[in-house]
Amino acid sequence: MPNDFNQRIIDEFRANNGRVGGPFEGGRLLLTTTGARTGAPHTTPVGYLPDGGDQVLVIASAGGAPKHPDWFHNLVANPLVTVEDGVFTYQARATVLEGADRDRAFARAAEADPGWAAYQARTTRTIPVVALRPVSGGPPNAASPGAGLKLLHDAFRRELSLIRREIAESGPGIGAQLRVNCLTVCQGLRNHHTGEDTTMFPFLTEHHPELAPVLERLRAEHERIATLVAELHKVVSSTAADPALVRAEVDRLADELERHLAHEEEQLIPVLDA
Template identity: 45%
Template structure:
């Protein structure tokens, strides 16, 4: 729940295209909306930020308090966040930096805003440095023409495939780095790293949302008009359950990224790739032709006339 002070800053930010007065006047400020780790409710927090190339950095300073801020715990549970920057609003993947990269980025932040060094000096905890990255998979460009429900479902499928490919590429790079290490010094740590964790968790959560939406709304709606497809929908439901079991295994492995067995994770990811791609192929073959004539977005129903008055 935002404090009264934060609420006033948020209101002023949105009313003035990202510009605020008071203690933030002239500073670089954004609004970060996270999803509660326990509550599932959205919370918006005004935060200072530092640019690093094309990336935005936010620091979990809490003015040097002994505990990480709530928004940091939230983004560990729900990596996709909403960012308001000036008059722009966009989704981002929140990735805490680790090791040498964290030290490099924190030094850059201190150079831009020396107050962060004071906050670090006040506490024994290591202030998190969070990189706000593009949420979409690399190379992703949304289709220009989405005019039917079939187009929309295909857009989601393409996004999911792209996310899965990127997660696999990053896991493969992790294994390659370990295999290529010849010293001196220790090899890369055995854990898969927060970047892989955040992107994989974001993929799993988006996949779950998509399949639940299909099971609860899309498929029952189609089945009413196509009762002869009972076996098709039974197969799709079973495939959803299979994918959900693999997804559950991945989420469990991601719960403690520092000690996760990379080999086991890699095996589960390969299984996810095989099962999900086969499922999407079958769904596109069987279901998309039925949706090709359904407009997207849905037409807004006409407003009901108001009752006559005397």
């Protein structure tokens, strides 16, 4: 069972679609492992780092304690875990990174947040980095299709807001983790809009022909957003990316995306939930 402190965070996370405040603000994931000795499920709030695509990284820092956290021992014994990210709950397979792969990932994390380096400096153990790759998925954790759409949209809003803050706090260059964060959002938007264009919009066209003008506008907006995503991808991928230029591209994308998301929610959520 989680301790009282962790349980309060878990309850707040689940009640607020992945958002928590206080000392664990920024904790972005609930990880449920199977007890190595007991076989019982154990849920722990952890931070994570995007790693491109669907894969995310978690770091078994335990605040720099001399021993690895219990959740790490559990996933080594049973690598199949459950992940909650505030939008989706899914099973993932955990892989402990080794050698150069671990060192590169940890260096990227420490560049983005020096706290990770401080934890490593407190202990003689090598702090593990674990990759979590989904093996199963499902719809958003929402009571209705419309609520699921809003939940997914809010996740994109949140990620872009975090990226804006990270750029504002960055130095003269763009760090490796910030670059990965931007590229991950770009890929997520492409996947989301492709799914809408190929699945949701054809369904709505068939069952609600009166929405044709709305869907035509939304498809056109997808094309404009795809152009902005490509521009951001190009700027961020440069080895000498200028933070001011990246910020300008992120702002352009975020502003255009917000107009699109607000219009889509206004027009489609009532229909999806009818």
